Amino acid sequence: MFRISSKSKSLSSSAVLLTEWEAAIIDLFLNAAQSVGLPKSLGQIYGLLFCRDESLSMNDIMELLNISKGSASQGLRALRQLGAVNSVFARNDRKERFVAEIRLRKLVSGFLKEQGEPHLEKGLARLDNLRNLLDDEGDFKSAKRGRRRERILTGWHRQMSRLLPWVKMIVGKSDRLHRKSSD
Amino acid sequence: MFRISSKSKSLSSSAVLLTEWEAAIIDLFLNAAQSVGLPKSLGQIYGLLFCRDESLSMNDIMELLNISKGSASQGLRALRQLGAVNSVFARNDRKERFVAEIRLRKLVSGFLKEQGEPHLEKGLARLDNLRNLLDDEGDFKSAKRGRRRERILTGWHRQMSRLLPWVKMIVGKSDRLHRKSSD
DNA sequence: ATTAAGGTTCAAGTTTTTTTGAACAACTTG
DNA sequence: CAAGTTGTTCAAAAAAACTTGAACCTTAAT
Numbered sequence: 001m002f003r004i005s006s007k008s009k010s011l012s013s014s015a016v017l018l019t020e021w022e023a024a025i026i027d028l029f030l031n032a033a034q035s036v037g038l039p040k041s042l043g044q045i046y047g048l049l050f051c052r053d054e055s056l057s058m059n060d061i062m063e064l065l066n067i068s069k070g071s072a073s074q075g076l077r078a079l080r081q082l083g084a085v086n087s088v089f090a091r092n093d094r095k096e097r098f099v100a101e102i103r104l105r106k107l108v109s110g111f112l113k114e115q116g117e118p119h120l121e122k123g124l125a126r127l128d129n130l131r132n133l134l135d136d137e138g139d140f141k142s143a144k145r146g147r148r149r150e151r152i153l154t155g156w157h158r159q160m161s162r163l164l165p166w167v168k169m170i171v172g173k174s175d176r177l178h179r180k181s182s183d
Numbered sequence: 184m185f186r187i188s189s190k191s192k193s194l195s196s197s198a199v200l201l202t203e204w205e206a207a208i209i210d211l212f213l214n215a216a217q218s219v220g221l222p223k224s225l226g227q228i229y230g231l232l233f234c235r236d237e238s239l240s241m242n243d244i245m246e247l248l249n250i251s252k253g254s255a256s257q258g259l260r261a262l263r264q265l266g267a268v269n270s271v272f273a274r275n276d277r278k279e280r281f282v283a284e285i286r287l288r289k290l291v292s293g294f295l296k297e298q299g300e301p302h303l304e305k306g307l308a309r310l311d312n313l314r315n316l317l318d319d320e321g322d323f324k325s326a327k328r329g330r331r332r333e334r335i336l337t338g339w340h341r342q343m344s345r346l347l348p349w350v351k352m353i354v355g356k357s358d359r360l361h362r363k364s365s366d
Numbered sequence: 367a368t369t370a371a372g373g374t375t376c377a378a379g380t381t382t383t384t385t386t387g388a389a390c391a392a393c394t395t396g
Numbered sequence: 397c398a399a400g401t402t403g404t405t406c407a408a409a410a411a412a413a414c415t416t417g418a419a420c421c422t423t424a425a426t
Contacts, residue, residue, distance in 0.1 A: 021316040021329045028309050028336070035302050037220040039414060051332060058373075068416045073374060094372065094424070104339050119218050126211050133204040146204045149234060153208075156287050159354055166353050170346055222384060241403070251386045256404060277394070277402065 018064060022051045026065070036111070041067055041075045046084055046100055055088050055097035083110030105172040112164050120164075123157050201247060205234045209248070219294070224250055224258045229267055232283035238271050240278045266293030288355040295347055303347075306340050 018026065026047035033043025044065050049056060056064075062072045076098060079085040083106055085098045101107060130150055137143035201209065209230035216226025227248050232239060239247075245255045259281060262268040266289055268281045284290060313333055320326040 019320065019322075019325055019329070021313060021320060021325075021332075024309070024313050024316055025332060025336075028306070028313070031305070031309075032302075035220075035298075037218075041415075051328075053328060069373080070375080070417065071415055074415090077374085096372080102335060104342060115218075119215075122214070123211070126207070126214075130204060130207050130211070133207055137202065137204060139202075142202055142204075145234075145236060146202070149204075149208060152285060153211075159287060159356075163350065163353055167346065167350065170349050171342055224385075252403080253387065253405080254385055257385090260404090279402080 018048075018051075022048070025051050037115075038078075039075070041065075041071045042078055042084075045072065045075045046079055049085055049098055049100035050102065052100075055090075055099045057095045057097050059095075061098070082114050083107070105168065108171045109168045112168065116164055120157065120161055123160075127154060127157060201231075201234075205231070208234050220298075221261075222258070224248075224254045225261055225267075228255065228258045229262055229283055232268055232281055233285065235283075238273075238280035238282045240280050242278075244281070265297050266290070288351065291354045292351045295351065299347055303340065303344055306343075310337060310340060 026044050029047030029050065030040050030043040033046070034040055044067070045061055048061060048064055058069075058072050058076060061067070061076070062069060065072075067075075076085065079098075080087065084101050086101055087096045087098050089096060101110075127150065130146075130153070134143055134146045134150060137146060209227050212230030212233065213223050213226040216229070217223055227250070228244055231244060231247055241252075241255050241259060244250070244259070245252060248255075250258075259268065262281075263270065267284050269284055270279045270281050273280060284293075310333065313329075313336070317326055317329045317333060320329060
């Protein structure tokens, strides 16, 4: 809440406080992260950045959230990977600083790209493998049953593949209605 | 370890074998389960039932998958809850027997109902709580920033709420194209 | 070249989740 | 009602996931 700053624009040593509402939002994202299968610390970090107008350095994040260097580093990497944070470099400051991506469309499509698409890929490979096993199946009845199952799975795979673009599209809709400027 | 069976139609003692392709499908579902944040054993159990034409008893499942009674019991309960398995009772057999629900539409909507909707509910409560905290925030600037965030989150919440029905609808589409009879 | 700051890695420690199995409840049957 | 099934519960064990922090890069300033 207070911020005794010296030369650095970073929060330094003291000023390691979150307002109550910030803590609530961070906790909200912490839970959201868990519910979509991401580590808690990702949620916390994102939540913190989401709350702030100014960009924060990795150190700021460690101090405000009381997490270790390792968590902060790995968490930020994952968030970058997901497209959930962007880094900015202030001139003549060596530190990398971070801001949250707040366009839902971007968040969702980043998430789907990193978490959804790889699974669909892997699924395709598994289906191929399954077909091979079925070609080797000696028992005719069993092979027939297996092929029925293979067809079902292939159909599911196609449906899920079709779904993703729609999700991005639907979420993208009206994302911008709630924002003044954008992109 | 051996069980001298008798009248029961259940697989008994021997016949505790999966074909290679069945094992592959079970493993596929095991991974799929993990990737959507469900316990592995749920995936395995569902996968096994998915492979079989005949219904299986809890005992069959324990033996074929080598899992404990507890896992089987809890896993089946969760799958029923998700609408991913249905139980059938053979006449004059006391055992409950299970079959997999293979309509993707049902699977997806069950999953969303159990996993998605509760989170949206909780989110609503959290947003309420956030508003209360913001009303108590003393610092005017901070409160203003907080309200901007609250509006963003409220918008996201609305969008996600809108998304679910579409997902069910899109997945439901053409589900039946890949099946001879249905519902 | 040396020192220091900013960041990354990863083995080890911690926490959380999942699985197990023995005890127990509910029912049937002889 | 004693004995045998079937299935549930839950505390403890095992496994998986997450976090930590010290060692280690890399780059910048002296």
